[in-house]
Amino acid sequence: MNLYKMFSFAVERFPDQQTLVQGDKRYTYSQLAEEVNRIASALQKLGLKPHDRVMVMLKNRIETTVMFWAVQRLGAVFTPINLRSSAEDILYCVNDLETKFIVFEEAVKHLVMKQKFNERPFFIGLEEGIGDISYGELLKSGNTEVQPHPISDDDLAVILYTSGTSGKPKGVPRTHKNEYSATIAHIIQCGYQMFDRTLGIPALSHTIGLRSLLAMTFLNGVYVPLPDFDSEEALMAITKENISCLFMTPMMYHDLVFHPDAKHTDFSSIHSIAYSGSSMSEELIQKCDEFMKPHYFVNHYGSTEIYTFAFFQDVRKKPGCAGKPGFHQRIKLINPDRECKGMTFSVPMKGEIGEILVDMDSAEAFKGYWNRPDATRKAIKQGWYFTGDVGFIDDDGELHVVGRVDDMILSGGENIYPQEVGKVLSEHPGVREVVVVGEVDKRWGQIVTAYIVPDRTELTPQALDHFCKAHKRLPNYKRPRKYVFISEVPRNSAGKILRRELRDGNYTELTSF
Structure with missing residues (x-):
């Protein structure tokens, strides 16, 4: 089609x-x-x-x-x-x-x-x-x-x-088949309805933006493009145009619900909101639910190459969960320290962390990169797409993504995934945003370093270290050995965190605040 x-x-x-x-x-x-x-x-x-x-x-x-x-x-x-x-x-x-x-x-x-x-x-x-x-x-x-x-x-x-x-x-x-299939899956996975109305905030150069345009067209809905993302303008449009569904990045939702005008905005027409591109903090999930009260609150986990890997229709029930494989999809996990010789991989036990692979036999899957056979060979092996992400399957058979293979920190012989440390730190009321990276250390190989955007002036490294030591879900060897307070988290145009910029020192450190 x-x-x-x-x-x-x-x-x-x-x-x-x-x-x-x-x-x-x-x-x-x-x-x-x-x-x-x-x-x-x-x-x-x-x-x-x-x-x-x-x-x-x-x-x-x-x-x-x-x-x-x-x-x-x-x-x-x-x-x-x-x-x-x-x-x-x-x-x-x-x-x-x-x-x-x-x-x-x-x-x-x-x-x-x-x-x-x-x-x-x-x-x-x-x-x-x-x-x-x-x-x-x-x-x-x-x-x-x-x-x-x-x-x-x-x-x-x-x-x-x-x-x-x-x-x-x-x-x-x-292909047309890829885009048609991805859009149908998106409509089903997000609980969209005929004549839905959405804001066109993510650019069409991003798969999120393209999906919103196509979904509204297929459903005889209304697409309301915003040339420049302005949270005040977006809030006004939600009320004026009776917006019923949204698909954006967590950063965009953050700017909407933390805007002073959010409390005066009528969100009653919204029945479905979905996000992709990065994880959403529990605080932001609660704030979105408080204002929008959607029937569907969807975490969409995927990529440009294969639109859907997995989706979870209500993150309020299990924050951070990526859910089950998508409508057209099958996934599996392998041990991230695999040897590619012979293409035989060991599979982690339930609850253990592994690299996430996605079946290429999907209507949503591309066939390979444009003019880049080298990149295609690296990403696709024996019919599986290597996402470079790592995660685990919980007792309900649902996927949780904890980070990137390349971001894994090796400290004192132990594998530490930045996202699981960051998730714990984000629970502290004085932390607005956090990014965890590995920093080279002569003794340990790497140490866990946390870059913090603080939300209150009295926050100290000592308070955060005490919080981590007392936290039930964070073993002592995983806690950060260094804290750096910064003004903002560096991101690229798609909202992805640029850990490399932090490692290279390209940030504004807060010495007093």
């Missing part, structure tokens, strides 16, 4: 139903379809062919949505790039994709127009005068007649670049 066919079904079902809202602009499905066809016909006249890659560097807005569906209409490949990418990464992606068109806005003009590409793409500017043609001019030159092209389920629909914390970005090709 290709994505444009799903879009056309939605248009035919409810042509007069509202679908897209940005500020005072409101589109019905039929109005959106007309603009999509006009843009698609104009792109076709300019020479866009099936399977060509279209790089899109736009914030979440109406034009981004139209461009997505126009590219799908022509059987081309939508490739959104994070606007926070460096000029070097953008140049790499353009040449890697051999992209024919770049659609961009004024804010990133300096990152696009002065590059020396292997082959110059055709530039489409959102605003007039910044490209070879503007979006407005494209719209005027198009009509509703588009030469049809057969689209296979196995044709590429999108290529998403992983935001990785080091090295070059990796392109993740996603």
Whole structure:
């Protein structure tokens, strides 16, 4: 089932139903379809062919949505790039994709127009005068007649670049089958309903953002894009647009529920909230529940490569739990100190920590990285995707993720996983955020170091050490031997914690607060 066919079904079902809202602009499905066809016909006249890659560097807005569906209409490949990418990464992606068109806005003009590409793409500017043609001019030159092209389920629909914390970005090709299957799974796993309404806050360059757009379209719902995430604006939109479901990162939820206006916001229309990208603290779970009181409170655990690994529909019952394998999925754990020779792995006992592997025989799974056979061979072995995450299965058969294989701390011969130490520290009322890393030590090999964003002025390392010593779930050998108070946790554009920055000393230390 290709994505444009799903879009056309939605248009035919409810042509007069509202679908897209940005500020005072409101589109019905039929109005959106007309603009999509006009843009698609104009792109076709300019020479866009099936399977060509279209790089899109736009914030979440109406034009981004139209461009997505126009590219799908022509059987081309939508490739959104994070606007926070460096000029070097953008140049790499353009040449890697051999992209024919770049659609961009004024804010990133300096990152696009002065590059020396292997082959110059055709530039489409959102605003007039910044490209070879503007979006407005494209719209005027198009009509509703588009030469049809057969689209296979196995044709590429999108290529998403992983935001990785080091090295070059990796392109993740996603077929129409991948995206259709991932969206259906998301709808089921999050308890979505027909005519749901959501905020488009995560960018379409992130799998979370793309999932929200597709889910609302499949359900004849309403997608409300916000070009810039502003918590006050988002809170107003939740009430004004009767938002019924949200899918965001924990950091975004934090900014919403801890905003002073949250107590005056009407959240009564919300029935489902889901998060992904990082863990959510118990305090944040309680705060979201206090304000939103959702029926479904979903922890989605997955990746760009395979959308769903596992999901848990109510984290209030078991905070931090990743739950059971996804709708299309099977997972297993192996001992993280495995030897890859012969491809035979020992499996940890229930409750023991192991590396998480995901079955590649899934409708949601990609087939390999774009132009990166080396990365593909490293990630996929004998039909299993090596996530690089470690976790354990509890007595209920549910998965808990405790960290990354590469983040494991080896101290005095003992394996220590940062997330389990961080989870204990986050329970202290004086800790707003915590990141635990291993720091090189001549005697121990590594020592456990905790970087703390404090929530109260009287917090001291001695108080935290006493808290850890008295905690029932933290053995003495795992407690931090060093505490550093910092102003904020370094993250990349996708909200992932940059432990490398902490190890390298790239942070602002609080000496008095």
